[in-house]
Amino acid sequence: xxEQDFAKISVTEWLKQYPQLPVVVAADATMExxxxxxxxxxxxxxxxxxxxxxxxxxxxFGHVVNHLLSEHRPIHxxxxxxxxxxxxxxxxxxxxxYTYAQCDESLCEVIHRQLERGVDTLVVLADDGKLVGxxxxxxxxxxxxx
Amino acid sequence: MMSSPLLILGVLLVTGxxxxxxxxRLNLPRIAAYAIAGLIWSEDLLGGVYxxxxxxxxxxxxxxxxxIIAYTIGGSVTTEQLRRLxxxxxxxxxxxxxxxxxxxxxxxxxxxxxxxxxxxxxxxVLGVLAATTAPAATVAVIHQYRAKGPLTTTLLGVVALDDxxxxxxFSLMLVLVGGANxxxxxxxxxxxxxxxxxxGSAMGxxxxxxxxxxxxxxxxxxxxxxxILLSQGIAEILHVSPLLTAxxxxxxxxxxxxxxxxxxxxxxxxLEELVFIIxxxxxxxxxxLSVFMQxxxxxxxxxxxxxxxxxxxxxxxxxVVSAPETVRQYLGFGVVPQAGIAIGLALALxxxxxxxxxxxxxxxxxxxxxxxxxIVGPMATRYALVKAGETR
Numbered sequence: 001x002x003e004q005d006f007a008k009i010s011v012t013e014w015l016k017q018y019p020q021l022p023v024v025v026a027a028d029a030t031m032e033x034x035x036x037x038x039x040x041x042x043x044x045x046x047x048x049x050x051x052x053x054x055x056x057x058x059x060x061f062g063h064v065v066n067h068l069l070s071e072h073r074p075i076h077x078x079x080x081x082x083x084x085x086x087x088x089x090x091x092x093x094x095x096x097x098y099t100y101a102q103c104d105e106s107l108c109e110v111i112h113r114q115l116e117r118g119v120d121t122l123v124v125l126a127d128d129g130k131l132v133g134x135x136x137x138x139x140x141x142x143x144x145x146x
Numbered sequence: 147m148m149s150s151p152l153l154i155l156g157v158l159l160v161t162g163x164x165x166x167x168x169x170x171r172l173n174l175p176r177i178a179a180y181a182i183a184g185l186i187w188s189e190d191l192l193g194g195v196y197x198x199x200x201x202x203x204x205x206x207x208x209x210x211x212x213x214i215i216a217y218t219i220g221g222s223v224t225t226e227q228l229r230r231l232x233x234x235x236x237x238x239x240x241x242x243x244x245x246x247x248x249x250x251x252x253x254x255x256x257x258x259x260x261x262x263x264x265x266x267x268x269x270x271v272l273g274v275l276a277a278t279t280a281p282a283a284t285v286a287v288i289h290q291y292r293a294k295g296p297l298t299t300t301l302l303g304v305v306a307l308d309d310x311x312x313x314x315x316f317s318l319m320l321v322l323v324g325g326a327n328x329x330x331x332x333x334x335x336x337x338x339x340x341x342x343x344x345x346g347s348a349m350g351x352x353x354x355x356x357x358x359x360x361x362x363x364x365x366x367x368x369x370x371x372x373x374i375l376l377s378q379g380i381a382e383i384l385h386v387s388p389l390l391t392a393x394x395x396x397x398x399x400x401x402x403x404x405x406x407x408x409x410x411x412x413x414x415x416x417l418e419e420l421v422f423i424i425x426x427x428x429x430x431x432x433x434x435l436s437v438f439m440q441x442x443x444x445x446x447x448x449x450x451x452x453x454x455x456x457x458x459x460x461x462x463x464x465x466v467v468s469a470p471e472t473v474r475q476y477l478g479f480g481v482v483p484q485a486g487i488a489i490g491l492a493l494a495l496x497x498x499x500x501x502x503x504x505x506x507x508x509x510x511x512x513x514x515x516x517x518x519x520x521i522v523g524p525m526a527t528r529y530a531l532v533k534a535g536e537t538r
Binding site: 071072073074075076077078079081082083084085086087088092095096097 | 218219221222223224226227230231235281282285286289290292294299302303305306307309310358361407408409411415418
């Protein structure tokens with residue numbers, strides 16, 4: 001599949017072919033719980049939702065592991081020290097400025113965004129900001145190799 | 147006279163970096179290497195030969211460097227995290243910090259060293275400088291011995307928190323000693339502190355607001371540095387405490403921005419090593435043998451009194467909050483190291499007109515005692531962790 005082919009496919013069409021949701025964790029989940037969820041689903045991205053099914057923030061696997069295995073780090077900043085001692089929840093370390101795709105976009109635009117921000121699982125949001133699905137980079141790559 | 151500040155700074159930094167490479171090969175502390183690099187270019191050695199003049203410009207550099215550290219420390223913790231630290235860590239931090247301040251102040255005051263100016267000012271300045279510790283040295287020992295347990299956790303919390311406490315105490319001390327008399331000092335200090343909190347909070351809110359608007363990672367470092375510089379400039383014009391302003395800037399930005407604050411703090415945290423090289427090389431370059439010889443006895447008093455004060459303070463605080471036995475007995479040994487922040491604060495005294503008589507003496511005392519703590523501190527921390535049975 002070429003770039004022109006991806007440009008013709010919309011996110012909505014892609015989701016019909018690959019319907020799936022991202023890994024969602026509770027706001028008060030511990031780092032161990034987030035890491036377990038990510039390992040279980042073999043994903044590198046987790047998201048936190050609010051009660052209206054809107055995405056509050058994003059957690060990357062690297063970010064979570066950085067907190068989880070902080071005792072293996074020989075140097076800590078003050079921020080890392082406090083974080084290590086107080087054991088943060090998922091909500092406390094999530095990035096509220098996550099990147100996302102919208103239903104009417106073409107896949108071509110989405111791939112560029114995923115590569116630029118280093119996100120494997122990109123959330124897709126409806127016009128009202130509610131979560132409707134996700135796009136996995138590995139599936140896009142697999143499709144492009146066909 | 148070599149008057150190019152950029153050339154002098156470049157020479158200091160390059161010498162510091164080269165010596166730190168040698169130090170890492172020989173497994174010696176790198177901050178000692180930075181200090182020795184500065185020492186080489188001090189007035190008594192090569193700095194005298196090449197007529198290095200650092201007094202004209204080092205103040206601005208120290209102010210900015212200290213503001214960066216204060217900003218990162220202010221933003222290192224949220225109110226929720228402070229609440230979760232718990233009574234043991236909070237009480238022990240207050241205990242060891244105030245214990246060191248009190249014992250050092252009293253020891254220096256009753257020793258009555260021969261100096262120009264009032265002894266009580268020197269006693270209070272050295273006392274307040276005794277509060278901070280060196281988290282880097284403590285974390286390195288904990289990592290080396292893979293320590294884990296109640297003492298380790300408490301120690302990590304205490305060394306993180308006492309630097310913030312130490313900087314706040316230092317800011318208050320500067321405001322107090324700046325007053326013409328006690329009544330004036332109390333009145334103006336209230337205004338200065340209140341002004342710093344308002345200014346820092348307002349700047350923090352603005353920084354967080356723009357932080358939420360900007361998405362490009364590359365903009366965060368210039369944005370944060372601009373906020374720090376602007377807040378320092380306004381603090382200077384308004385005659386409020388620049389350090390308190392910087393702490394409050396970080397604290398309020400982190401509180402409003404929420405969620406870890408990586409974007410607002412990580413880019414500046416990368417500058418910490420550069421800041422410490424600047425602190426130690428500048429402090430080394432300010433070394434003066436004649437001043438040091440005048441203060442050798444003060445170094446001994448400071449080193450012992452600070453350790454005694456910290457241990458006493460922790461013992462009392464730990465008893466009050468019924469801390470675990472290992473914390474009560476050994477935490478005091480863990481907080482012996484002292485390094486960069488104390489040096490930075492001591493450097494900041496050099497441009498205070500009301501402290502002109504003692505600033506250089508204080509800097510030399512702190513520099514010498516830091517080097518002693520750099521050797522003794524890690525050994526004391528290791529002793530505490532081993533005795534508490536938390537090493538592996």
